[in-house]
Amino acid sequence: MAPPRADGAPFGRVLTAMATPMSRDGEIDFDGVQHLAAHLVDRGNDGLVISGTTGESPTTTDDEKERLLRAVVEAVGDRAHVVAGVGTYDTAHTVELARQAEKAGAAALLVVTPYYSKPPQAGLLVHFSRVADATGLPTMLYDIPARSGVPITTETMLRLAEHDRIVAVKDAKGDLYESTTVLAQTDLAYYSGEDALNLPLLAIGAVGVVSVVAHVCAAEYAAMIRAVDAGDLDEARRINAAVLPAVRGIMTKAGGAIMAKAALELLGVIATRTTRPPLIDATDAELQLLRADLAEAGVSL
Helix, strand or coil: CCCCCCCCCECECEEEECCCCECCCCCECHHHHHHHHHHHHHCCCCEEEECCCCCCHHHCCHHHHHHHHHHHHHHHCCCCEEEEECCCCCHHHHHHHHHHHHHHCCCEEEEECCCCCCCCHHHHHHHHHHHHHHCCCCEEEEECHHHHCCCCCHHHHHHHCCCCCEEEEEECCCCHHHHHHHHHHCCCEEEECCHHHHHHHHHCCCCEEEECCHHHHHHHHHHHHHHHHCCCHHHHHHHHHHHHHHHHHHHCCCCHHHHHHHHHHHHCCCCCCCCCCCCCCCCHHHHHHHHHHHHHCCCCC
8 A cells, every 4th residue: 555645645646547458358357457557657657546437347346346456456556546446326335345445455445426316415425424434444535427417516525524534536527616615615635537627627726636548648647737736837738738639539539448448559558448338449440540649649659
């Protein structure tokens, strides 16, 4: 487990929501998982999120999630914060996954808003509190109403911030006013969860990013964070503009999980871009567009 930080960023500054390498028949390639984890840390990530949406958590089993986590902790757990995605739309199941993640060596939990059932805010309070109560691990809330169907309102966020183990937010709400309000009234560490808004969120006080594009641009994002820390917004804007083609290629075409794997295959980091249904693999045409976008962003292919 990576040591705690004193810079207000409990889980590091640049975290990749890591893809899950698979063989062509759709089985998880655990050797490939360890290779990818080490590759990402070697190139500037000081945290990894395992079994998030980009890791295809909806189509991996509980046993596979545990094996994934153990594999990554074994590969990089002494060099990076390994955060386990455990959120589901079932509170009891989420608690089970949280306890499993703690036993497997996770440094922290990422818990997404329960999706599909659209619970009321009082239900969110119960859900997140029970999950945070279930282990001794620090917890990052994941606020992404475009996928979950329900935002974590500012009032609910303020109440959740009172819980000792709820320490951070992965913010993909896209509402800078609401995010600024929570930042002004709590000690929650905010992480940008939307690559297109990394710089704006850092500018209002986010401490880091939980990124899909960091599969290929971690060093650039680390440099952008350093520039913001130093008050050099001109340099931060320059870096942000330079990586925008990679954001376009990975996040605006077929979806981040699909295109992150395609990018890693292009780079030779993973053997195949195989995904599990209902996701489908990037087409050759999409691969060529991605290649051009990455080249424009300065990613060496």
